[in-house]
Amino acid sequence: MFRYIIISLVFAAAACAQNTPKEEIRMNDAKKEESIKTRVKKSEQEWQMCLTPEQYKVLREKGTERAFTGKYYNFKKEGIYKCAACGNALFSSTEKYDSGTGWPSFWDALEENAVLTRPDTSYGMVRTEIVCGNCGSHLGHVFEDGPPPTGLRYCVNSLSLDFEERKKEK
Numbered sequence: 001m002f003r004y005i006i007i008s009l010v011f012a013a014a015a016c017a018q019n020t021p022k023e024e025i026r027m028n029d030a031k032k033e034e035s036i037k038t039r040v041k042k043s044e045q046e047w048q049m050c051l052t053p054e055q056y057k058v059l060r061e062k063g064t065e066r067a068f069t070g071k072y073y074n075f076k077k078e079g080i081y082k083c084a085a086c087g088n089a090l091f092s093s094t095e096k097y098d099s100g101t102g103w104p105s106f107w108d109a110l111e112e113n114a115v116l117t118r119p120d121t122s123y124g125m126v127r128t129e130i131v132c133g134n135c136g137s138h139l140g141h142v143f144e145d146g147p148p149p150t151g152l153r154y155c156v157n158s159l160s161l162d163f164e165e166r167k168k169e170k
C-alpha cells in the first residue's frame, strides 16, 4: 500500500510538468477535448493534482469566479498574463482595460492561437467560450461589446491567470 502511494505521488509530480508528451493521451481525455485541438493533454485526475480546488473548478469545470473578487480585475501592472494551468502566454497588460464588469478584461489576445473559442449555450445563453490554446482549459468568454480597435471584450477569470511582470529595461 505504502509503495503504491509513493508511486502515485511520483506519477502525479511528473504529470504536473508542462508539455506532457502526446503519447500519454488517453481515450477518455480525447473525448473531453471535443473539437478543440490543444498540445497539452492531461487526465482530469492529473489536473486535479496540479491545480487548487478553486482553479480546478474554473479551469476544468468552466466555473466563474464572483465579480470583483479576483486578484486581477483591478490590477494595473505591466506584463504578461499566462494560463494558470499550463503557463501559456495569453494576454498582455497593453490590451487590458477596465470594463467595469469585475473581471479582468482585454480587447485582444496576445497572439492569434494563444486563445481559442468555441460556442457555449449553457445556462440558456448563447456565448462564446474562450479556452487556452495550449491546454484547452476554460478562461472565460469573449463578447462583442469591447472597445476599439477590435470591439471585443475577452472576459477572463483571475483564477485562470498567472501574471508575470515585465522587467524594467536598464
Ligand SMILES: [Zn+2]
Pocket (backbone or CB within 6 Å): 083, 084, 085, 086, 087, 088, 132, 133, 134, 135, 136, 137
Ligand atoms: Zn493552458
